[in-house]
Amino acid sequence: MDNYMKLEIPSKSQNEAFARITVAAFAAQADPTIDEISDIKTAVSEAVTNAVIHGYEGGDGTIYVTASLAGRRLEVTVVDHGVGITDLDQARQPLFTSKPELDRSGMGFTIMENFMDEFTVTSETDKGTTVSMVKIFGQAEPGLDD
Amino acid sequence: MDNYMKLEIPSKSQNEAFARITVAAFAAQADPTIDEISDIKTAVSEAVTNAVIHGYEGGDGTIYVTASLAGRRLEVTVVDHGVGITDLDQARQPLFTSKPELDRSGMGFTIMENFMDEFTVTSETDKGTTVSMVKIFGQAEPGLDD
Amino acid sequence: IGEIRRYLRDNNPIRVSRSLRDIAYKVLQVRDSLANRFAREPTISEIAKELNLKREDIVFALDAIQEPVSLFEPIYH
Numbered sequence A, B: 001m002d003n004y005m006k007l008e009i010p011s012k013s014q015n016e017a018f019a020r021i022t023v024a025a026f027a028a029q030a031d032p033t034i035d036e037i038s039d040i041k042t043a044v045s046e047a048v049t050n051a052v053i054h055g056y057e058g059g060d061g062t063i064y065v066t067a068s069l070a071g072r073r074l075e076v077t078v079v080d081h082g083v084g085i086t087d088l089d090q091a092r093q094p095l096f097t098s099k100p101e102l103d104r105s106g107m108g109f110t111i112m113e114n115f116m117d118e119f120t121v122t123s124e125t126d127k128g129t130t131v132s133m134v135k136i137f138g139q140a141e142p143g144l145d146d
Numbered sequence C: 001i002g003e004i005r006r007y008l009r010d011n012n013p014i015r016v017s018r019s020l021r022d023i024a025y026k027v028l029q030v031r032d033s034l035a036n037r038f039a040r041e042p043t044i045s046e047i048a049k050e051l052n053l054k055r056e057d058i059v060f061a062l063d064a065i066q067e068p069v070s071l072f073e074p075i076y077h
């Protein structure tokens, strides 16, 4: 049942919807619930949107999305070779955004972190950014009580 | 609007469905009809299935699927680095199959050729096989009257 | 964030496979009614608009009720 996929796409806003559904279709092999898929789609959207608007600042560039399944553990990475993040601690703060003029909410990283079971981001100025996220299917969900 | 995607997946039968959804989701940007989507899915399924069962003979291997859109012209390639096809003319004959014991119908290439607007296959023994297919959206479909 | 998350989801234990099939049947209904209205095959965007879904979501859902891939070949497992 273990499997992987690697996807390469140009940095375009329309590829956010495409990348999200590709990862969802890949994850569907693990027979997830609607909520689990919806969490993954939201997290992937945020990561790809960041690559497009922050990493490549709306210009040309290539985005790499990988996903792998080991049992019920899904790992997803979203990589860009864009401008990178100089102050990661600041970037990860809820509500922090470097692009308030674009009406960004500054909640992207916070959403990825909360919707997925593991979340790491590494980045280097002018080299690019790698977001890595894990979802483990079929877990009870601590912290949600409705 | 022009766009592309490159996908890498291991040779596994479950990736036939995944590859077909991925290409169809990519094609959705060109605003096709459901019939057009279904043609593409069928053709991609046949090509990926061939890579899995013939190219890699059910064993390990990597399959590369690319798709690109230029206006309403979708080009899809499916590449394997498997055993290759020694006699292409024979392989392309309707009903020819080298695996009758697997209950193959020998109609895969014929289906790809008929469901898509352009179809080419190149192959080299022990090097692998490349299937390349084009679908042009929004065309009347000559020869189909249902 | 708990609130955002609750807004986006409703703790639904239903398997995505079932919900995809439900969406797919709706897609086919809408396709038929639009085909009647337009007297031609609707495009995926027209269906997506009617159902307030993304085109990509429609494609994904439809695959859940995919008929055996080819009429000519058995499914290989």
Ligand SMILES: Nc1ncnc2c1ncn2[C@@H]1O[C@H](COP(=O)(O)OP(=O)(O)O)[C@@H](O)[C@H]1O
Pocket (backbone or CB within 6 Å): A046, A050, A051, A054, A055, A056, A080, A082, A083, A084, A085, A091, A092, A096, A097, A098, A099, A104, A105, A106, A107, A108, A109, A110, A129
């Ligand atoms: N891929 C990336 N490349 C460069 N900078 C990024 C990237 N992703 C995030 N950032 C930086 O981190 C900040 C916070 O990101 P996020 O939490 O998604 O909020 P928002 O996207 O709304 O600004 C962004 O404003 C940006 O400065």
Ligand SMILES: Nc1ncnc2c1ncn2[C@@H]1O[C@H](COP(=O)(O)OP(=O)(O)O)[C@@H](O)[C@H]1O
Pocket (backbone or CB within 6 Å): B046, B050, B051, B054, B055, B056, B080, B082, B083, B084, B085, B091, B092, B096, B097, B098, B099, B104, B105, B106, B107, B108, B109, B110, B129
């Ligand atoms: N990717 C491939 N690698 C090696 N051989 C292939 C490949 N695709 C097709 N073939 C050969 O071409 C023949 C015809 O393919 P096809 O028309 O799809 O029929 P079937 O798959 O039912 O045998 C196969 O039986 C096989 O011998």
Ligand SMILES: [Mg+2]
Pocket (backbone or CB within 6 Å): A046, A049, A050, A104, A106, A107, A108, A109
């Ligand atoms: Mg963001």
Ligand SMILES: [Mg+2]
Pocket (backbone or CB within 6 Å): B046, B049, B050, B104, B106, B107, B108, B109
């Ligand atoms: Mg075949």
